Amino acid sequence: MKYSAATFLSIFLFSSFLTAQQKTGFSNTDSIRTVLEYRLPDWGYSNFYLASGAFSNGLTLSKPTDVVRDQNNNTIRTDIDNKLVRFSGSVTPIYELYKESEKRFIDLRSTTSFTIQANSEDREFDQYITETNTQLNSATIEGNSGIRTFSESLIIDLKEYVVDDFFLLFTSNLFLSYSSQNFYSEENNLPVVDATSFSRNVFARPGVGIGYGRFRNVTPTIRALRLSERSQLMQLQALNNNQVLTAADHFTRFNGYTQRYDRPRKYFWDDMNNSLSNIYSDLSVFDAFYLDDVFNEALGSRYEGFEVYGGFEYQYNAQLQKVDNNINNTNSRETLILKEHRVFANLNWSKNLDLENQVSIRVSTTQFYNNEEGANFDRRNISELRAEWLKNLSDRYLLLVFLENGLLVNKGNDDLGSPDFDQIVTTIGSTVTFFNENKFSLAGNISFSYDYREQRADTRKNLDKTFRINIGANLRYYFNRNLY
Numbered sequence: 475m476k477y478s479a480a481t482f483l484s485i486f487l488f489s490s491f492l493t494a495q496q497k498t499g500f501s502n503t504d505s506i507r508t509v510l511e512y513r514l515p516d517w518g519y520s521n522f523y524l525a526s527g528a529f530s531n532g533l534t535l536s537k538p539t540d541v542v543r544d545q546n547n548n549t550i551r552t553d554i555d556n557k558l559v560r561f562s563g564s565v566t567p568i569y570e571l572y573k574e575s576e577k578r579f580i581d582l583r584s585t586t587s588f589t590i591q592a593n594s595e596d597r598e599f600d601q602y603i604t605e606t607n608t609q610l611n612s613a614t615i616e617g618n619s620g621i622r623t624f625s626e627s628l629i630i631d632l633k634e635y636v637v638d639d640f641f642l643l644f645t646s647n648l649f650l651s652y653s654s655q656n657f658y659s660e661e662n663n664l665p666v667v668d669a670t671s672f673s674r675n676v677f678a679r680p681g682v683g684i685g686y687g688r689f690r691n692v693t694p695t696i697r698a699l700r701l702s703e704r705s706q707l708m709q710l711q712a713l714n715n716n717q718v719l720t721a722a723d724h725f726t727r728f729n730g731y732t733q734r735y736d737r738p739r740k741y742f743w744d745d746m747n748n749s750l751s752n753i754y755s756d757l758s759v760f761d762a763f764y765l766d767d768v769f770n771e772a773l774g775s776r777y778e779g780f781e782v783y784g785g786f787e788y789q790y791n792a793q794l795q796k797v798d799n800n801i802n803n804t805n806s807r808e809t810l811i812l813k814e815h816r817v818f819a820n821l822n823w824s825k826n827l828d829l830e831n832q833v834s835i836r837v838s839t840t841q842f843y844n845n846e847e848g849a850n851f852d853r854r855n856i857s858e859l860r861a862e863w864l865k866n867l868s869d870r871y872l873l874l875v876f877l878e879n880g881l882l883v884n885k886g887n888d889d890l891g892s893p894d895f896d897q898i899v900t901t902i903g904s905t906v907t908f909f910n911e912n913k914f915s916l917a918g919n920i921s922f923s924y925d926y927r928e929q930r931a932d933t934r935k936n937l938d939k940t941f942r943i944n945i946g947a948n949l950r951y952y953f954n955r956n957l958y
Contacts (some may be wrong), residue, residue, distance in 0.1 A: 525567075526565050528657065593621075687779040694726045698721035739766060792811055878900070879898070893936075
């Protein structure tokens, strides 16, 4: 609890500092329902950016406990203290495509990632008989590993509305990764592991479903409302609702100006002025720059409405792993084909309280069923609940605070003796993002998580409680950013 309090105190102090920065508006806290309920015409956007991340699982502390009965009915207890320090760096080109109309939504995301990760782990364990407190064994293990990964993923979601707010859902997820790893560890100062490995992973997951609701991207409308506030601060009249909706429609067309003109903003504002009855015809140079700065405001991805949907997915996964053991000069090769089907249900809800604040809730549950006799589980359920608060701290700063709970229930394969286990993970965290002229963004994040895992197999019971502090930073360069 003290970690959560520290998190919110840090967020409050940092928020107060940023709010003291120069702000150009975000003053309208009146109801904005009328304009947010407006349905934009057919529109879309694409973004292409290069993300460079340095992420540190700064400290992971865990104290798993293993309890088992031996042939003499003695209780053998093993207490383990783990400390893991992890650092990773990545370079990730990302392309996004989004198209929206009354009949159809298309969302595509292509991600290519190059990642380097280094781990250092210290482990101490003591094994003893509980009834007599007799020590059986103790050891100190020190290890390190390095991982280099290349991956490519392509995710496509298509929603086709058939009757009113009822829609059919089609999804596709393709993934490919190559990874090389090296491991080294010592037990009581003697080498026990010295190995290198190579792995390849390919999977495809198509899916179909049905749903109800409208979950809209209203960022152009929010930007039009900010344009109205800037107009009012320039001693011009504020835009009425019809003019706000006209401006929102025009913002959705900005992508076309960037593709057609060398000076897209000049022609964009000429046409915006014409569509708003020439209210910007007599602007000074300073006022024109001030008005144009609405493009550089950090609004985040703003959504409105709700949707609930469910369906069926099938996954095919092919894995290859080769391991070279440098201690005994042996090598191994393993190929694994996994097929599974899953049933899922999701709910998304977002509401913009005003121009500054958005709250969102996402709920998902997925039931997995394995189609392979050699798989290590018969069925598995993963359920997640995530609540978010997005706030504009100032024109260039965004704050995201989230609380996430995840539950995993696993039923092992009895034929293979695979264990049953339950896992609960609770995470609270925040991210502050700074945007610079629509080309760069710098984000810093911190989160605290608590992981409880209970595993059961025959006479063995294992409890693992882990606390993690995650600290990270991310830099993005936008080759083409379309404000959404």
